[in-house]
Amino acid sequence: MDPHSTTRRRFLAGTATAAALGATVSACAPTAPAPAVPGFSHSVASGDPHPDSVVLWTRLDPAGRSGTVDVSWEVATDDTFSNVVATGSATTGGFRDWTVNLVAAGLTPGTRYAYRFVDDAGRLSPVGRTRTAPVGSVDRLRFAVASCSNYAFGNFHAYGHMADRSDLDAWIHLGDYIYEYANPGSGETYGEYRLLDPVTEIRTLSDYRRRYAHYRSDPDLQTLHRLHPMIHVWDDHEFADDPFIGGAGNHQAEDGEWNDRIAAALRAYSEWMPTRLDGNRIFRTLRYGDLATIVGLDRQRRFLWPAPDDGDLYLGREQFDWLDGQLGDVTSSWAVLAQQTTFGATGPNRRSGGWGERDRGRVLSALAPSAADLVVLTGDIHRFHAIDVLDDPDVYDRSTGAGVGAVEFAAGSISSPGGNGSGNGPQVRWTSGDQRGYLLVDLTPERVQADFFGFPDPEKLLVRRPAERWLGGFSSRRGAPGLRQASAPAPG
Ligand SMILES: [Fe+2]
Structure with missing residues (x-):
């Protein structure tokens, strides 16, 4: 529920409103969308940090795809991936809207990591950054x-x-x-x-x-x-x-x-x-x-x-x-x-x-x-x-x-x-x-x-x-x- 839950229920119909919308949208669109990485238009995400694991997410662009695809992933302690500490693969397809949601485990508590995915054509996703939860004494x-x-x-x-x-x-x-x-x-x-x-x-x-x-x-x-x-x-x-x-x-x-x-x-x-x-x-x-x-x-x-x-x-x-x-x-x-x-x-x-x-x-x-x-x-x-x-x-x-x-x-x-x-x-x-x-x-x-x-x-x-x-x-x-x-x- 939100504030104004009654006043917001507006049915704004008709061409005048649509025209107004078009004008407003063009005035308010973001200036420079982030460049999309081929194959990974929705980029990457991470979530729910535990001390030894974190959820990693991406999506393959579905155009031209069918069936299922294996996507590999890697986690490293540096953005250049010279020190990879965890790897794996996950299967996706239309059955889950070409998204990947996995738990990367075996990580070190309280540590910043870089992660990325590789699709079946060898294309690399954007590099994401994440952080595991700390254990023991934490100052801040x-x-x-x-x-x-x-x-x-x-x-x-x-x-x-x-x-x-x-x-x-x-x-x-x-x-x-x-x-x-x-x-x-x-x-x-x-x-x-x-x-x-x-x-x-x-x-x-x-x-x-x-x-x-x-x-x-x-x-x-x-x-x-x-x-x-x-x-x-x-x-x-x-x-x-x-x-x-x-x-x-x-x-x-x-x-x-x-x-x-x-x-x-x-x-x-x-x-x-x-x-x-x-x-x-x-x-x-x-x-x-x-x-x-x-x-x-x-x-x-x-x-x-x-x-x-x-x-x-x-x-x-x-x-x-x-x-x-x-x-x-x-x-x-x-x-x-x-x-x-x-x-x-x-x-x-x-x-x-x-x-x-x-x-x-x-x-x-x-x-x-x-x-x-x-x-x-x-x-x-x-x-x-x-x-x-x-x-x-x-x-x-x-x-x-x-x-x-x-x-x-x-x-x-x-x-x-x-x-x-x-x-x-x-x-x-x-x-x-x-x-x-x-x-x-x-x-x-x-x-x-x-x-x-x-x-x-x-x-x-x-x-x-x-x-x-x-x-x-x-x-x-x-x-x-x-x-x-x-x-x-x-x-x-
Ligand atoms: Fe809300």
């Missing part, structure tokens, strides 16, 4: 965090800025990586500045595959994928807007069987994303030594694949029971929840809003036996925010941190339009919906700092990438949670 980690990347709403300049960073351990995307909508004149529309493929709303396996392929033709997104490993959790738009049990807000009878659409979306996702999926299970844990444990969640699960005992639990029964166990077992300094929407209370009574007091309290209680502090990362809402998450609202004092149990940072959006404020409770320390960009989370054993980077929303339509600026930052000391405004970004 940096993650760029993104959400809500609507191609039709503007250029992915914020992805370009993330790609330019040389200080990332990984980048985290909190959902709405693709959107399912149509271009104006071709169906329900949410975003009208860049031309989509297909131009219609996506409903079938072929549609979802084409939409992923189209997104991955974007040069900024390609570069980001090529240079940094990704950790992703989906939200609703990887399927359709606002699922409920048995359907979705953006699924009508003429769209076919809802369960068929879920299956198509899931299959295309599994083919195109550098993620460790276990069937339809995307909630998972990634460990970064003694410093951070990243727990990815799926708030749509109880709507997409409901179980009889889910009740009204925010995560459903199975996932919440799993989360209790994961948080109870955390041995690192920080537990980081990578999840989709506002967690903490936002209302002036300090209790209402977010996940709701009962389920929020369950998370805080599950983590209590560990020595870790909780950092919650939030997507979906198309605005940045920093919130003190309260474990005792009655004694909350923002100047001392009394009553604060965790801290929450919302990642804004890459291109989706901004929402209104995140609530007027005193625990909502900062919020901004009129800038597009991303969040940088910097972790040390002593503190977490979140820095917000972006540019004014209209600048997403510029052909040339606008400069980003530091919008502000907040830190929280380990063992004494509570947000403090930063005077400068954490040094890179």
